[in-house]
Amino acid sequence: MIFSLIKQEIGYLRTQWESLLFAEFKQKDQKKEAIRDLNDQLAVIICNDPTLLQDLGRVQNKFLELSLPPEKGENWVMMQIESRWHDLLKIHPQPKILADNIFKSLGILKKSLYFGLDPVLIEKYDKISVELKNEWISLIYQNFEKFDPGMLNRIIRLLENDTLNIASRERSCRRLVQLKALAETMNQLEHNTNFLLQQVLNGGTEELLAEYLDPSNHTPSKKSITPIKPSPEPIGVPLNS
Template identity: 30%
Template sequence: MIIGRDLLEKTCKDMIETILLCLDHATKGTIYRIGPMPELRSVRVTSGIREQGNGTIHWGLPAVSDYNPPGKTWEQYRDRPGRALEAMAWCVERQKSWTADNPYEDQRSVRKQLSGEPEDWHHMEPVLVKKSDLYGDDLADLEYPLNWKGTPIWQDTDYVVVAVIKIHFLPHSIQRGDRATKVIKKLSRILGTEMFSLHIRETLSEVQSELTRERLSSCNALAHELRNTLMKLSFIFSAINAEIGFLREQWEEEIRKHTGLEDKTVLLRRLNKFLETRLANLNGHEELGIVGRNLLAEQKEFLVTPLLPEQAANWIALKIQPKWERLLKESSVWNDLRQEIQGILERLKSAVWVGTDQDVADRLEHLPQDVRTMWPRLAYMEFSGEKLPMLEQVLALLNHPGMDVPHKKHTQKVLSSLKALAEIIPDMETRTNRILEFMKNGSEKGLPDYWRPLLRSEEPSLASK
C-alpha cells in the first residue's frame, strides 16, 4: 500500500489510543505494517504504552527489536522446521488472530521456545483488505508469497494482510473470543478501511503529480489510471454497509436483552453444540464427517456475520438446512434429536426476521419512540449510490442522546469520512469522461481550465483547481 510514513504513524497512534481507551485492562499496543507481496516485510510502525495511574500514553519503538525498521521479511518469520514458531507468521499466513491467554502454554512465544520463559498476555489481530479493492479484478498475475514447502499462500482467500495489531493486557484478563478480542477485531476492520482510504488518497496524489509532468502522449495512460482509481473507490459502499451491519448487530442485541425473544444466536449455538458433541461418532463415514465439519464452520461464520434478513434466509436455505438434512438422512447419530433439530431450523428461519418486526420494536420501551422507528429502518438498509442521502439520517441517529451503542463516536467519524469520499465519485467520473471525450474528438469544450495547458503540451497549473 502507498501510505506516507508520517501519515501512517499518526493513523496507527490514533487506533492504538482508541483501543487502549476502550479496554481498561489493555496496557500496550503495537501496530506492524505488512507488505508488499511477495516479500511481506513486517515492520513495527509505532508502539504506545499506557502509564499506570494517570493513563498517559508514551510513544516510541523499543531500543532493540527484530521488527524495528527495516523489519523482517516473510522468509525470516514464516513457519519453518527447526525454527521457533512466531505468532506473526500465524496471523499473516492464516489471516487469523492469535490470543496468548496463557503465556505458560503459548506455543508461538519465541522466548518460551528458546529459553523456557513465558512472555505476557496479549492478542494479535491481522488487518485485512480485499484483494479486489487493492489490485482490481485482474488477480491472475499476482505474485503470492510461499510457505516453507514452496506452496503459495492467500490464493484461496479474498483478502491480503496489510498490518497486524498487537495489544498487551494485564495478567489473567483476556480469553480467546472474549469482548476485548472482539473489540480489537472490529477496530482492525476500521483500521483496514482507514489505511485503504489513505492509500487511495496517496494514489490520487501521485496521479495528480504525474499530470504536471506528462504531455499529450501520456493522456491514454492517464485516463486508464483514473478509471482504475474509480473502480477501486467502489469499496466505499462495502465499507458503509459493514458499518451499518454493526448497527444491525447492536439492534438485535437490544431485542435479545430486553424482550427475551429467541434469536439466531441462541439457536445457532444449540445447533453447534449438537455437532461438536457428536461429530466424533461419525467414525467410518469420512464423507459425512467432512459435511459435518463444513456445516459447523458455516454455522459459526453465520453466527458472527451481520447479514440482512434476505441474505440470512438464503444462507440457511443453501448452506445449513441441506447439510443437516443429509446428516439426518444418512446417519443415525442424531436420531434422538431429529425433531428438535428440525424445529430449531424452522425457528431459525423466523428468527432472522425478528429485527424488522415493528411490533417487537415497540416493546423496547426503554428507547425513545423515534429511535425505535429509525434504528431498524436504517439498520436493515443496503446502501448504494442512490441511497447515499440516507446516510445523513444514520449520522443523525448516532447523534441522538437516546442512542447508546459501543464506539458511537468512532462509527460517526468513519461514516462521515466514507460519505465524503462517496460524494466526490460522481464529480471524478464527470471529469474523467470529459478527458476521454477530448481524447476521442480533440475538442476542449467542457474541459476544466487546469487541463487545457496539459493537453497543449504546456505546463498546467494545478493550483488553479
C-alpha cells in the same frame, strides 16, 4: 470496497440495536443459541467423511460473524447452511429424532434474524421517542444495493442524537461520515475518468484534455468545461460493490 465497509458498519449498528433489546428484555441471542445447537447436533452425526462435517461447522460459525438484513440473512442460511444439512442427511441418514431437532434449530435460526423487528418488543421499548425509534429501525434494516448518500445522511443525523442510547454511537457516526465522504470522492473521480475516456474515444484535443486536467480549472472561480454528452454505455465500474 467502500460500499462494503458502509454495509458492514450498518450491520454493526443492527447488532448493537439487538444487543440493547437483549439486555432490556433479558432475552437470549437466539441466533447464537441456534448455531450452538446445530454444532452440538453436528458433533453426534455418524459420518465416514469428516470433511463434510468440518465444512458445515465452518459455515455455521462463519454466519455468527455476519450481520445481514433479515431477508438476506435468511437466504444465506437456506443457501449455505440448510442446503448442506439436506445434502448431509441425504448421504448419511440419521435417526428421525435427530433430523427433527436439526430442522427445528434451523427454523429458530431463521426466525432469530427478525428479532430486532419484533413489533411487541419495539412497542415496549420506551427509552427513545416513537418517531426516532421507527425511523431508526426502518433505516438500519433496509436493503440497499448501491451507495445512497441521502440514506446515510439520515442515519448520521440519528446517530448525532444523544437520546439514541446504543453502544459506540459516536464512533459509528464518525466512521459513516468518513466513509460517505470517501465514497463521494471516489464517485467524482469515476465521473472525471469516464469523461476523459469519452473525450479520448471521441477524438478530444490535447488542449481540451490538458485544460480539464488542470486542477485550477476546477475551483469555484473558474468556469468548468461542459462535458460532451456521454454515450449510452459509459466506461467504468460503478461504486456498488
